[in-house]
Amino acid sequence: xxxxxxxxxxxxxxxxxxxxxxxxxxxxxxxxxxxxxxxxxxxxxxxxxxxxxxxxxxxxxxxxxxxxxxxxxxxxxxxxxxxxxxxxxxxxxxxxxxxxxxxxxxxxxxxxxxxxxxxxxxxxxxxxxxxxxxxxxxxxxxxxxxxxxxxxxxxxxxxxxxxxx
Amino acid sequence: xxxxxxxxxxxxxxxxxxxxxxxxxxxxxxxxxxxxxxxxxxxxxxxxxxxxxxxxxxxxxxxxxxxxxxxxxxxxxxxxxxxxxxxxxxxxxxxxxxxxxxxxxxxxxxxxxxxxxxxxxxxxxxxxxxxxxxxxxxxxxxxxxxxxxxxxxxxxxxxxxxxxxxxxxxxxxxxxxxxxxxxxxxxxxxxxxxxxxxxxxxxxxxxxxxxxxxxxxxxxxxxxxxxxxxxxxxxxxxxxxxxxxxxxxxxxxxxxxxxxxxxxxxxxxxxxxxxxxxxxxxxxxxxxxxxxxxxxxxxxxxxxxxxxxxxxxxxxxxxxxxxxxxxxxxxxxxxxxxxxxxxxxxxxxxxxxxxxxxxxxxxxxxxxxxxxxxxxxxxxxxxxxxxxxxxxxxxxxxxxxxxxxxxxxxxxxxxxxxxxxxxxxxxxxxxxxxxxxxxxxxxxxxxxxxxxxxxxxxxxxxxxxxxxxxxxxxxxxxxxxxxxxxxxxxxxxxxxxxxxxxxxxxxxxxxxxxxxxxxxxxxxxxxxxxxxxxxxxxxxxxxxxxxxxxxxxxxxxxxxxxxxxxxxxxxxxxxxxxxxxxxxxxxxxxxxxxxxxxxxxxxxxxxxxxxxxxxxxxxxxxxxxxxxxxxxxxxxxxxxxxxxxxxxxxxxxxxxxxxxxxxxxxxxxxxxxxxxxxxxxxxxxxxxxx
Amino acid sequence: xxxxxxxxxxxxxxxxxxxxxxxxxxxxxxxxxxxxxxxxxxxxxxxxxxxxxxxxxxxxxxxxxxxxxxxxxxxxxxxxxxxxxxxxxxxxxxxxxxxxxxxxxxxxxxxxxxxxx
Numbered sequence: 009x010x011x012x013x014x015x016x017x018x019x020x021x022x023x024x025x026x027x028x029x030x031x032x033x034x035x036x037x038x039x040x041x042x043x044x045x046x047x048x049x050x051x052x053x054x055x056x057x058x059x060x061x062x063x064x065x066x067x068x069x070x071x072x073x074x075x076x077x078x079x080x081x082x083x084x085x086x087x088x089x090x091x092x093x094x095x096x097x098x099x100x101x102x103x104x105x106x107x108x109x110x111x112x113x114x115x116x117x118x119x120x121x122x123x124x125x126x127x128x129x130x131x132x133x134x135x136x137x138x139x140x141x142x143x144x145x146x147x148x149x150x151x152x153x154x155x156x157x158x159x160x161x162x163x164x165x166x167x168x169x170x171x172x173x
Numbered sequence: 174x175x176x177x178x179x180x181x182x183x184x185x186x187x188x189x190x191x192x193x194x195x196x197x198x199x200x201x202x203x204x205x206x207x208x209x210x211x212x213x214x215x216x217x218x219x220x221x222x223x224x225x226x227x228x229x230x231x232x233x234x235x236x237x238x239x240x241x242x243x244x245x246x247x248x249x250x251x252x253x254x255x256x257x258x259x260x261x262x263x264x265x266x267x268x269x270x271x272x273x274x275x276x277x278x279x280x281x282x283x284x285x286x287x288x289x290x291x292x293x294x295x296x297x298x299x300x301x302x303x304x305x306x307x308x309x310x311x312x313x314x315x316x317x318x319x320x321x322x323x324x325x326x327x328x329x330x331x332x333x334x335x336x337x338x339x340x341x342x343x344x345x346x347x348x349x350x351x352x353x354x355x356x357x358x359x360x361x362x363x364x365x366x367x368x369x370x371x372x373x374x375x376x377x378x379x380x381x382x383x384x385x386x387x388x389x390x391x392x393x394x395x396x397x398x399x400x401x402x403x404x405x406x407x408x409x410x411x412x413x414x415x416x417x418x419x420x421x422x423x424x425x426x427x428x429x430x431x432x433x434x435x436x437x438x439x440x441x442x443x444x445x446x447x448x449x450x451x452x453x454x455x456x457x458x459x460x461x462x463x464x465x466x467x468x469x470x471x472x473x474x475x476x477x478x479x480x481x482x483x484x485x486x487x488x489x490x491x492x493x494x495x496x497x498x499x500x501x502x503x504x505x506x507x508x509x510x511x512x513x514x515x516x517x518x519x520x521x522x523x524x525x526x527x528x529x530x531x532x533x534x535x536x537x538x539x540x541x542x543x544x545x546x547x548x549x550x551x552x553x554x555x556x557x558x559x560x561x562x563x564x565x566x567x568x569x570x571x572x573x574x575x576x577x578x579x580x581x582x583x584x585x586x587x588x589x590x591x592x593x594x595x596x597x598x599x600x601x602x603x604x605x606x607x608x609x610x611x612x613x614x615x616x617x618x619x620x621x622x623x624x625x626x627x628x629x630x631x632x633x634x635x636x637x638x639x640x641x642x643x644x645x646x647x648x649x650x651x652x653x654x655x656x657x658x659x660x661x662x663x664x665x666x667x668x669x670x671x672x673x674x675x676x677x678x679x680x681x682x683x684x685x686x687x688x689x690x691x692x693x694x695x696x697x698x699x700x701x702x703x704x705x706x707x708x709x710x711x712x713x714x715x716x717x718x719x720x721x722x723x724x725x726x727x728x729x730x731x732x733x734x735x736x737x738x739x740x741x742x743x744x745x746x747x748x749x750x751x752x753x754x755x756x757x758x759x760x761x762x763x764x765x766x767x768x769x770x771x772x773x774x775x776x777x778x779x780x781x782x783x784x785x786x787x788x789x790x791x792x793x794x795x796x797x798x799x800x801x802x803x804x805x806x807x808x809x810x811x812x813x814x815x816x817x818x819x820x821x822x823x824x825x826x827x828x829x830x831x832x833x834x835x836x837x838x839x840x841x842x843x844x845x846x847x848x849x850x851x852x853x854x855x856x857x858x859x860x861x862x863x
Numbered sequence: 864x865x866x867x868x869x870x871x872x873x874x875x876x877x878x879x880x881x882x883x884x885x886x887x888x889x890x891x892x893x894x895x896x897x898x899x900x901x902x903x904x905x906x907x908x909x910x911x912x913x914x915x916x917x918x919x920x921x922x923x924x925x926x927x928x929x930x931x932x933x934x935x936x937x938x939x940x941x942x943x944x945x946x947x948x949x950x951x952x953x954x955x956x957x958x959x960x961x962x963x964x965x966x967x968x969x970x971x972x973x974x975x976x977x978x979x980x
């Protein structure tokens with residue numbers, strides 16, 4: 009894991025606010041609030057397939073003795089499946105006791121984005137993944153799509169989860 | 174009681190211990206009832222139990238329990254000491270059980286934080302009355318039952334104070350002291366005795382008034398009103414004497430006079446002192462320590478004879494988890510893929526085997542810690558049989574077999590209610606009335622057999638009665654009435670028909686009795702049992718009786734699994750579900766019109782389930798003869814699974830699938846393999862029933 | 864800080880007494896549920912004070928007092944008795960107990976009695 013990331017994660021939650029881990033999917037850059045990220049795993053071998061699940065759920069992996077599910081964000085966004093390369097990583101996020109791994113093409117860096125530089129997403133119905141965007145972050149001239157983790161692990165899915173739980 | 178002591182843990186403790194003692198008491202009483210006598214060890218034990226409960230209840234100010242316990246204590250004291258001849262044991266047992274119920278009732282209210290204001294006056298009167306009867310008929314009349322006679326100890330009636338060894342050289346003086354104890358302190362006569370006893374070390378020629386302080390309780394009044402007078406001779410000086418007396422327990426007032434010459438009337442007052450009640454002057458300021466929390470008590474009490482300690486259940490759970498992880502990590506080490514590249518690993522393998530052996534032993538021991546014998550649960554049933562026997566006027570005999578069989582502690586809590594229900598059913602519905610049984614030549618005594626045994630990773634508990642059995646026709650009729658019939662009558666096996674009674678709301682009883690008939694019982698039993706992974710089976714024979722069997726897994730956490738390869742995936746089949754495995758030939762496969770594959774095995778036609786098809790896994794192995802057939806069984810139903818190959822046996826720790834994933838039919842959980850990969854465990858019951 | 868060994872066959876009594884003592888300047892260093900264990904614990908732990916219940920299975924409080932006094936004549940033992948146990952208390956005092964408390968007792972009584980030893 010890159011040093012700067014490690015440091016960012018070791019900070020307290022308050023100082024983690026406003027810090028985002030950015031990663032690349034397809035041609036866009038996305039960001040996730042660092043406070044949800046528990047770790048990054050380089051490489052995607054050792055995924056055990058699980059039958060009868062949605063296509064974007066790739067299976068389960070062993071994370072130091074804990075078994076967690078991993079989802080392919082590309083497929084989650086209903087984009088075309090992308091082949092896994094040597095930069096492909098799994099970002100492990102932890103929301104309310106639920107741990108899930110996100111397969112992304114590439115992890116970029118940790119950025120601080122101030123509140124005033126975040127604008128709400130435009131109301132265009134373009135692209136399925138719009139539903140998962142919490143806001144648009146401006147960093148210099150670049151733009152990062154900031155993801156809503158809760159929604160990512162999805163409304164419909166969460167309903168199913170609570171049914172089982 | 175000092176309110177500053179938190180009540181909660183103390184109340185918990187009181188409830189826990191009291192219930193345990195009452196359980197013990199009930200067992201003693203019930204076993205004595207069958208022999209129609211109370212042997213001396215039982216009497217002793219019951220006496221002690223009541224004495225303990227009295228003490229604890231008094232501490233907690235639960236007077237209703239304390240007074241009841243006290244009266245029973247008196248009764249049993251009499252039984253113990255006087256050993257009267259004409260004792261109505263049946264009456265005593267009734268009284269005891271009634272008392273036990275009363276106490277349980279009060280405790281139950283306490284548990285639910287309700288006001289426990291019931292009183293046992295009637296019961297206490299009954300007990301006192303019977304005690305009088307016993308005393309009247311007993312040749313040895315006792316004047317005061319609360320005063321244990323000194324004659325019991327067989328020792329002196331008179332009490333002699335031995336002379337103190339004093340040095341004749343020191344000048345000795347005679348003193349006369351009058352002392353008063355603090356108001357409200359009890360047993361002043363004994364406190365006086367204590368002082369005299371201690372004075373012995375310092376003085377000689379001790380005389381005191383009242384003289385009869387042990388035997389005579391009236392001395393207490395005299396001491397309270399007129400004080401306790403002592404005359405003695407000692408070399409000690411006034412200061413030392415003052416210290417001595419004032420430091421004596423609960424002495425409030427001391428009047429000490431020296432006696433000149435031999436004339437007692439010539440008293441020279443030496444001191445009159447009064448001890449300050451407030452001790453705080455002399456005590457240092459003590460920092461208050463926080464009240465320590467007592468950990469939750471574990472399974473057994475320390476009152477029993479074996480050496481047993483109470484353990485915090487959380488610690489046990491932690492221990493179980495760690496052992497589970499140890500088993501996984503052992504596999505990760507010894508089956509590590511890195512090793513496949515190394516040669517000459519003999520020493521390593523030897524060490525690994527030893528390692529494995531020790532871990533297995535550790536696992537066995539840890540599992541066994543959580544295992545608890547069914548004894549107490551089973552013995553509780555005796556009470557129910559007894560009560561119902563009396564209520565329904567049926568002669569009953571309960572046979573218990575295999576009560577030493579052990580079950581996981583978690584599971585045992587779910588067994589009590591179901592078993593009670595089954596026993597009640599057997600007695601209420603199953604066993605016929607005396608007349609009916611006589612008519613059938615069955616013998617008046619209805620027999621109920623409660624049995625537990627260990628078999629193949631499960632515990633089998635059965636309740637069997639020799640009563641009327643289930644009425645097949647009536648059930649079928651009810652099934653039709655309720656519109657539940659799926660197959661035609663002829664197609665249903667007896668077992669299937671009988672298992673209908675397990676459905677909610679199902680009842681063939683026309684009337685509802687106090688005990689049953691509402692149709693809400695059996696399905697709750699099923700729920701309870703299924704919640705711990707078990708199963709309920711009903712079997713019956715008209716006119717001969719019914720047997721209800723509970724099948725419960727011994728433990729859920731670690732299982733022996735067979736690894737199988739299907740394409741790139743590895744699955745695990747619980748070994749206990751596997752009957753056998755074999756290689757089949759294409760010719761042996763039968764296809765039905767729908768294209769389903771089947772195979773004949775020893776006369777049975779079994780369906781084949783191709784796992785790679787079921788789970789849409791890419792596999793190179795498609796031909797029957799290239800793969801392997803594994804015959805699995807669940808609840809007498811069998812299925813053939815088709816996989817690529819068998820990889821070997823391994824112990825696996827069963828982990829639940831992550832919550833994020835929906836429940837998948839045929840998968841019961843997952844685990845980690847030696848190579849670190851996650852693997853899915855097949856749910857055989859689910860696959861078979863799909 | 865004085866050390867105490869609590870002897871009583873009832874778990875509840877041991878617990879209650881321990882609570883009372885540890886709020887004050889006493890440290891409970893051991894518990895025993897019958898006379899034999901009391902002797903064993905006494906020899907091992909050498910407490911300053913022993914609180915001893917009278918009625919216990921196998922070896923009762925009085926016998927335990929005798930045994931302990933044999934091992935250590937200076938042992939300081941307080942009996943916990945119930946009403947109606949006069950002759951037993953007497954025996955205990957003869958055997959060497961320093962004093963006694965009558966159940967049910969309250970915290971004040973207990974502390975007073977123990978402080979005096």
